Amino acid sequence: MEPIIISIVTHNSKDIFRTLDQFASFLPDAAYQVVIFDNASEQAYVERIKTYSFVKVIQSSENRGFGYGHNQVLRNAKGTTAMICNPDILVDRQTLEELANLVYNNPLSRKTAVVSPKVLNEDGTTQFLVRHKLTVFDYALRFIPFQFIKKRFDQRLADYECRNLSDHSYSLIRMGSGCFMAINLAAFQAINGFDEQFFMYFEDNDLCLRFEQAGYKIVYTPFATVTHLYGKGAHRSGKLFLVFLRSMAQFF
Numbered sequence: 001m002e003p004i005i006i007s008i009v010t011h012n013s014k015d016i017f018r019t020l021d022q023f024a025s026f027l028p029d030a031a032y033q034v035v036i037f038d039n040a041s042e043q044a045y046v047e048r049i050k051t052y053s054f055v056k057v058i059q060s061s062e063n064r065g066f067g068y069g070h071n072q073v074l075r076n077a078k079g080t081t082a083m084i085c086n087p088d089i090l091v092d093r094q095t096l097e098e099l100a101n102l103v104y105n106n107p108l109s110r111k112t113a114v115v116s117p118k119v120l121n122e123d124g125t126t127q128f129l130v131r132h133k134l135t136v137f138d139y140a141l142r143f144i145p146f147q148f149i150k151k152r153f154d155q156r157l158a159d160y161e162c163r164n165l166s167d168h169s170y171s172l173i174r175m176g177s178g179c180f181m182a183i184n185l186a187a188f189q190a191i192n193g194f195d196e197q198f199f200m201y202f203e204d205n206d207l208c209l210r211f212e213q214a215g216y217k218i219v220y221t222p223f224a225t226v227t228h229l230y231g232k233g234a235h236r237s238g239k240l241f242l243v244f245l246r247s248m249a250q251f252f
Contacts, residue, residue: 074188077185198247
């Protein structure tokens with residue numbers, strides 16, 4: 001039986017060593033293979049990654065983005081299940097097992113492409129990353145720094161962020177977060193993976209909507225959780241904000 005691939009794309013990501021230390025608590029294990037596609041990071045950084053014996057590293061001489069990296073790992077991979085994992089995710093073995101099982105055994109759909117876990121901050125609060133629709137107005141609201149405006153539109157933001165998802169049952173959703181996804185590998189390959197026009201941002205929304213168009217389902221489970229260290233790069237970096245705006249324009 002082929003191992004479950006844990007695909008990580010990185011570019012000098014500072015949190016990846018916390019992610020790998022977490023994996024080191026239960027790896028190596030024949031049931032899993034961690035593959036890191038490195039987008040032209042500093043060589044010292046890559047050499048440090050290589051000290052983790054359970055990691056396979058694929059190095060690129062240029063940074064072609066998030067979707068491109070995952071496609072290089074997963075488009076021709078063998079097996080049935082894979083995990084798309086950010087380099088700033090903390091996840092344990094039990095959660096991986098639960099998510100892998102749900103890809104093929106859940107009560108909501110026999111044609112599941114993605115299972116999305118509940119995503120938490122380090123303090124245990126929920127990151128509301130599930131979406132059922134996307135609008136430019138809602139994105140603008142999230143970037144506005146004035147709390148009185150956000151309070152005025154709180155109900156709209158709550159709907160946009162799907163805050164009403166049940167904590168007691170599985171839910172069918174339209175778009176899960178690419179920070180962590182358990183995927184049906186055959187379904188991923190059937191739709192040719194991520195659209196590489198997106199360098200970063202929105203490629204996960206696009207992937208989920210293309211799964212939907214192909215007749216697959218996206219399942220959310222509140223019973224499996226991962227911790228997302230979440231740097232909010234587009235909120236802090238002018239360069240990344242421009243990348244975000246470019247991807248948003250492409251998406252809409």
